[in-house]
Amino acid sequence: MTLKVYADRFSQPSRAVLIFCxxxxxxxxxxxxxxxxxxxFTPEYKEINPMSExxxxxxxxxxxxxSHAILMCLACAYxxxxxxxxxxxxxxxxxxxxxxxxxxxxLRRGATGxxxxxxxxxxxxxxSNPQASDEAKKIxxxxxxxxxxxWLEGTGQFLLGNSEPSIADISLVCEIMQLEFLSEKxxxxxxxxxxxxxxxxxxxxxxxxxxxxxxxxxxxGAQKGIRxxxxxxxxxxxEGGIQHK
Amino acid sequence: MTLKVYADRFSQPSRAVLIFCxxxxxxxxxxxxxxxxxxxFTPEYKEINPMSExxxxxxxxxxxxxSHAILMCLACAYxxxxxxxxxxxxxxxxxxxxxxxxxxxxLRRGATGxxxxxxxxxxxxxxSNPQASDEAKKIxxxxxxxxxxxWLEGTGQFLLGNSEPSIADISLVCEIMQLEFLSEKxxxxxxxxxxxxxxxxxxxxxxxxxxxxxxxxxxxGAQKGIRxxxxxxxxxxxEGGIQHK
Numbered sequence: 001m002t003l004k005v006y007a008d009r010f011s012q013p014s015r016a017v018l019i020f021c022x023x024x025x026x027x028x029x030x031x032x033x034x035x036x037x038x039x040x041f042t043p044e045y046k047e048i049n050p051m052s053e054x055x056x057x058x059x060x061x062x063x064x065x066x067s068h069a070i071l072m073c074l075a076c077a078y079x080x081x082x083x084x085x086x087x088x089x090x091x092x093x094x095x096x097x098x099x100x101x102x103x104x105x106x107l108r109r110g111a112t113g114x115x116x117x118x119x120x121x122x123x124x125x126x127x128s129n130p131q132a133s134d135e136a137k138k139i140x141x142x143x144x145x146x147x148x149x150x151w152l153e154g155t156g157q158f159l160l161g162n163s164e165p166s167i168a169d170i171s172l173v174c175e176i177m178q179l180e181f182l183s184e185k186x187x188x189x190x191x192x193x194x195x196x197x198x199x200x201x202x203x204x205x206x207x208x209x210x211x212x213x214x215x216x217x218x219x220x221g222a223q224k225g226i227r228x229x230x231x232x233x234x235x236x237x238x239e240g241g242i243q244h245k
Numbered sequence: 246m247t248l249k250v251y252a253d254r255f256s257q258p259s260r261a262v263l264i265f266c267x268x269x270x271x272x273x274x275x276x277x278x279x280x281x282x283x284x285x286f287t288p289e290y291k292e293i294n295p296m297s298e299x300x301x302x303x304x305x306x307x308x309x310x311x312s313h314a315i316l317m318c319l320a321c322a323y324x325x326x327x328x329x330x331x332x333x334x335x336x337x338x339x340x341x342x343x344x345x346x347x348x349x350x351x352l353r354r355g356a357t358g359x360x361x362x363x364x365x366x367x368x369x370x371x372x373s374n375p376q377a378s379d380e381a382k383k384i385x386x387x388x389x390x391x392x393x394x395x396w397l398e399g400t401g402q403f404l405l406g407n408s409e410p411s412i413a414d415i416s417l418v419c420e421i422m423q424l425e426f427l428s429e430k431x432x433x434x435x436x437x438x439x440x441x442x443x444x445x446x447x448x449x450x451x452x453x454x455x456x457x458x459x460x461x462x463x464x465x466g467a468q469k470g471i472r473x474x475x476x477x478x479x480x481x482x483x484e485g486g487i488q489h490k
Contacts, residue, residue: 050395051347062336069342076335090321091307097314102296104349131376150295 003028003078006048007055008035009218012112013067014055016174020071020167022211024081036124068100071167084164095160099151099168103175107147110140111175119181123229144194147172152196157203165207173204177216180223248273248323251293252300253280254463257357258312259300261419265316265412267456269326281369313345316412329409340405344396344413348420352392355385356420364426368474385435392417393439402448410452418449422461425468 005021005028007014021028033039033054040052049056049065056065057074064070075086087093113136121128154161158169176197179187191198205212213220250266250273252259266273278284278299285297294301294310301310302319309315320331332338358381366373399406403414421442424432436443450457458465 050391064339064343066343066346068346069339072342073335073339077339090318094309094314094318094322097317098309098311101311101313101349104346129376129380131374132380135374135377146295 002059003074004031004058005029005055006031006033006045006057008033009215010222011035011054012174012178013171015177015215015219016167016171017055017057017067017070017074018215019174019208019211020074020085020170022215023208024074024078024085026074026078026080068103068167068171071171075167082164084162084166086167096166096168099159100171102146102151103168103172106139106143107172107175110136110143111178112136114140115178115181119226123226140190144191144197147200148194148196152200157200159200165204169200169204170208173201176201177219180219181226183227247304249276249303250274250300251276251278251290251302253278254460255467256280256299257419257423258416260422260460260464261412261416262300262302262312262315262319263460264419264453264456265319265330265415267460268453269319269323269330271319271323271325313348313412313416316416320412327409329407329411331412341411341413344404345416347391347396348413348417351384351388352417352420355381355388356423357381359385360423360426364471368471389436389439389442392445393441397441397445402445404445410449414445414449415453418446421446422464425464426471428472 003021003026005017007018007030009015009018009032018030020026033045035054039045040049040054045056046052048058048063051065053065055067055070056063057070058064064073072086075081086096113132117128117130117133117136120126151159152161156163158165159172160166160168176191179190182190248266248271250259250262252263252275254260254263254277263275265271278290280299284290285294285299290301291297293303293308296310298310300312300315301308302315303309309318317331320326331341358377362373362375362378362381365371396404397406401408403410404417405411405413424435427435
């Protein structure tokens with residue numbers, strides 16, 4: 001029975017799971033669930049994930065959703081995954097859980113809150129939440145500072161000072177990569193104070209090459225069109241850019 | 246070296262960790278960090294948890310924060326914890342991770358968003374976020390429905406249809422217990438449609454007796470005063486109650 005990964009490459013947790021499978025040589029079938037076409041709401045997909053979110057995995061009768069849970073499970077259940085991705089050592093593993101839980105309350109709220117409310121919702125004619133966007137604008141720089149000064153502290157170039165990447169590195173980098181949807185100016189202004197974060201993104205890209213770029217291709221393809229649309233909109237609404245708070 | 250648990254019993258993840266330690270006979274020292282007195286911001290505590298949140302644990306040189314990560318670590322690293330709390334079986338464990346990740350995005354956002362913005366912030370003279378509160382009012386009943394119809398599906402009385410509780414049961418029940426801060430009328434109106442959830446709360450109380458009530462005592466003590474204050478406020482502002490959306 002082959003592992004099935006239900007994913008949309010526009011979704012950052014989907015990309016994390018796909019890159020993880022590819023870099024670890026896990027045999028799987030990718031099944032695309034196009035979120036913008038609302039395919040996550042079909043009765044068939046709701047049988048797999050009643051939350052109607054991507055990604056999810058199915059292997060025989062076993063079904064699982066939530067990307068962190070999926071990454072942990074894949075690391076343990078499939079052969080050939082090197083220990084550094086999700087160490088067997090209880091205390092090293094605990095630190096990875098700590099980063100992943102932090103991700104939910106900080107980086108994800110910041111990055112997804114900002115990109116959804118200032119880019120994706122307006123471009124797709126969906127209602128955006130200005131207060132959620134304001135909150136995201138505060139949480140995102142704070143999260144990037146914590147990444148820079150705390151999680152990337154230490155001698156190694158990866159999270160927790162490790163010299164090799166873990167599932168937390170892949171998960172968090174994919175979250176940050178969606179910021180590529182912002183205008184080039186906003187992206188630079190937001191990320192440029194965080195030298196270690198920028199270097200870390202490059203280090204993960206290299207550690208997971210060529211799969212990182214392959215899986216992000218669809219995002220880079222969409223980025224150009226989105227940036228052009230945003231420039232058009234900002235000409236008619238010059239106050240609409242991202243402000244730091 | 247004794248395990249040190251830094252906690253505030255007013256914080257729901259702190260209560261989860263304390264109950265877990267007590268029911269499993271883990272030897273620990275409880276160190277109170279009073280959040281309303283801002284003790285989480287002292288330089289000493291920031292050395293333990295730079296996020297200035299509770300709970301956190303310290304054992305010798307090992308430090309850890311984020312309550313889900315702490316529960317997983319305690320279940321693995323301390324002797325005498327029965328397997329059902331955090332099963333060694335990869336696939337059973339994966340399902341528990343899935344519930345815990347879901348908790349971050351649904352139940353926690355709903356319950357904490359509501360209680361903080363409609364009760365704790367106004368009572369403590371802190372700014373509340375009406376849109377976050379509106380969002381919480383939508384997410385909370387949705388989360389309770391998912392608990393009732395999905396996570397509590399199956400033959401056993403605990404989450405995932407298990408016949409014995411896991412760390413996810415303790416974590417999620419403690420989250421729900423903070424809803425006791427709402428007025429009795431709002432609490433009843435919110436919870437009464439969810440018969441399985443109400444029964445499940447009782448089942449966890451029984452499974453973790455007498456520690457559940459012991460650790461929640463401070464909350465029940467505060468509840469009376471808060472409810473009286475809220476009644477006083479609602480007399481002067483009769484539109485201020487919780488509305489279902």
